[in-house]
Amino acid sequence: MNMNSLKGEHVHKRNAVCILGTGDFGRSLGMRLIKAGYPVIFGSRNPKNSALLPGGAEVFTHADALKRSQIIFLAVHRENYDFLQPLCDLFDGKVLVDVSNNLKINQYRESNAAYLSQLVPKAIVVKGFNTVSAWALQSGNLDANSQVFVCGEDGEAKHLVMDIARSIGLTPLDQGSLLAANEVENYPLQLFPMWRLPFIITAGLTILIYLYCVLIDLIYSYVIRGTENSYRLLISIPNHVFPTVSLILLGLVYLPGVMAALLQLYRGTKYKRFPNWLDRWMLCRKQLGLVALAFAFLHVFYTLIIPIRYSYRWWLTNHIAAEAQKNTTSSEMSKLSAWRGDLYYAIGILGFFLFLLLGITSFPSIANSMNWREFRFVQSKLGHVTLLLSAGHAAVYGWDRFLKTSKYKWGLPPSFMLSLVIPCIVLALKLILITPCVDRMVTRIRQGWERKLKSGNDRV
Numbered sequence: 001m002n003m004n005s006l007k008g009e010h011v012h013k014r015n016a017v018c019i020l021g022t023g024d025f026g027r028s029l030g031m032r033l034i035k036a037g038y039p040v041i042f043g044s045r046n047p048k049n050s051a052l053l054p055g056g057a058e059v060f061t062h063a064d065a066l067k068r069s070q071i072i073f074l075a076v077h078r079e080n081y082d083f084l085q086p087l088c089d090l091f092d093g094k095v096l097v098d099v100s101n102n103l104k105i106n107q108y109r110e111s112n113a114a115y116l117s118q119l120v121p122k123a124i125v126v127k128g129f130n131t132v133s134a135w136a137l138q139s140g141n142l143d144a145n146s147q148v149f150v151c152g153e154d155g156e157a158k159h160l161v162m163d164i165a166r167s168i169g170l171t172p173l174d175q176g177s178l179l180a181a182n183e184v185e186n187y188p189l190q191l192f193p194m195w196r197l198p199f200i201i202t203a204g205l206t207i208l209i210y211l212y213c214v215l216i217d218l219i220y221s222y223v224i225r226g227t228e229n230s231y232r233l234l235i236s237i238p239n240h241v242f243p244t245v246s247l248i249l250l251g252l253v254y255l256p257g258v259m260a261a262l263l264q265l266y267r268g269t270k271y272k273r274f275p276n277w278l279d280r281w282m283l284c285r286k287q288l289g290l291v292a293l294a295f296a297f298l299h300v301f302y303t304l305i306i307p308i309r310y311s312y313r314w315w316l317t318n319h320i321a322a323e324a325q326k327n328t329t330s331s332e333m334s335k336l337s338a339w340r341g342d343l344y345y346a347i348g349i350l351g352f353f354l355f356l357l358l359g360i361t362s363f364p365s366i367a368n369s370m371n372w373r374e375f376r377f378v379q380s381k382l383g384h385v386t387l388l389l390s391a392g393h394a395a396v397y398g399w400d401r402f403l404k405t406s407k408y409k410w411g412l413p414p415s416f417m418l419s420l421v422i423p424c425i426v427l428a429l430k431l432i433l434i435t436p437c438v439d440r441m442v443t444r445i446r447q448g449w450e451r452k453l454k455s456g457n458d459r460v
């Protein structure tokens with residue numbers, strides 16, 4: 001037995017794949033397919049100009065290339081699809097993969113794939129690969145872009161395309177019929193879809209609280225006392241806004257969870273869809289949490305630089321000089337103030353540490369290394385403890401400032417109250433939900449419903 005026949009026995013022979021269009025995407029896809037062992041045939045308007053094509057590929061005219069393969073990738077922009085019409089008969093029964101993207105969301109009335117299937121009715125059109133960039137294919141950096149959304153009317157054709165995706169290291173996901181093509185074509189055009197709502201909430205809260213602080217801290221004290229504090233715009237006020245927004249956002253991360261549990265209790269079942277707004281809210285909890293963590297980070301940095309600020313050093317030197325002049329020292333240190341100060345720092349540091357832990361465990365690579373129970377434990381139990389510590393930190397700080405500075409008597413409490421309202425509601429509701437009798441009731445509702453489902457199934 002010679003070597004060639006031995007090879008022939010063991011190497012699985014792959015079917016030839018045709019790619020129409022020798023642009024960026026066509027070439028990159030061709031290179032990956034050749035590496036995976038597929039014979040690749042390019043169809044081009046200009047078959048002689050093949051210098052840039054990956055080694056091992058063959059180039060023909062469109063018609064000749066079509067005749068040589070059962071599966072065709074169309075790597076041409078939608079505006080240029082017209083050239084396919086005269087070739088229509090050559091597509092009879094073949095799988096035609098539409099990889100195209102548009103420049104704008106819903107740019108055309110019908111999806112590119114639907115348009116293609118009208119243009120070439122004899123082909124079996126499958127939509128896919130449009131979310132993978134030419135650059136990712138070429139550089140092999142497929143980790144972040146590894147999902148390929150596939151949709152089409154013909155199950156067998158979809159399987160063929162999904163097999164190809166798998167063999168070049170991608171993860172295919174069946175999105176259903178060609179009606180889903182519109183949505184699939186919009187995916188790469190969406191700008192951080194999950195971040196939009198958290199971004200709007202954060203921007204709104206930050207602006208409102210900042211303006212409120214400017215009103216109280218600058219305008220109010222200027223009008224009433226004539227003191228000009230405009231330097232506070234850059235550090236003092238932001239360092240009041242960041243923790244406030246962070247705490248509200250952290251409250252908003254855990255609020256939908258307790259609301260959903262209460263809704264299940266009220267409805268007496270967990271087998272019913274949540275209202276859309278609650279669904280959307282639940283889906284962006286991770287993003288809300290990460291923004292809250294970023295703001296907590298800013299608060300930490302802004303707090304750490306306080307001792308090197310000019311205004312603070314000036315106050316300290318002045319204070320010492322004044323006492324030296326009077327030849328006195330401050331009366332004995334207030335032990336209670338020292339306790340309060342240390343308490344809010346200690347709670348703050350612990351809360352921030354747990355918050356960091358929550359952030360780290362929400363990253364996919366770490367989350368994937370935990371089972372469901374471990375993930376729930378960290379995100380739910382530790383999350384509520386973080387909320388409790390952060391709210392405690394804010395409350396003790398607010399209390400301390402309230403006692404120390406009279407100007408905040410009516411200024412500080414409202415903004416601090418605001419930051420504490422949502423966390424307090426969440427913690428109170430959580431406490432109710434975990435009290436044994438309510439917990440038992442929730443379990444009973446679930447069991448009752450499961451029994452009902454089971455007897456329904458038995459009858460069927």
Ligand SMILES: NC(=O)C1=CN([C@@H]2O[C@H](COP(=O)(O)OP(=O)(O)OC[C@H]3O[C@@H](n4cnc5c(N)ncnc54)[C@H](OP(=O)(O)O)[C@@H]3O)[C@@H](O)[C@H]2O)C=CC1
Nearest residue numbers: 021022023024025044045075076077080100101130133134
């Ligand atoms: N670039 C990317 O990262 C991605 C691209 N896509 C999609 O892939 C498709 C191709 O994109 P890309 O490769 O970047 O584009 P390019 O402009 O680089 O290439 C397009 C190719 O289409 C062919 N072509 C151009 N005009 C005509 C015409 N009038 N008639 C027939 N063929 C024509 C040409 O090939 P030839 O000269 O050989 O005929 C050309 O090289 C697009 O639909 C795009 O949306 C999808 C995902 C990612």
Ligand SMILES: [Fe+3]
Nearest residue numbers: 243299348393
């Ligand atoms: Fe703080």
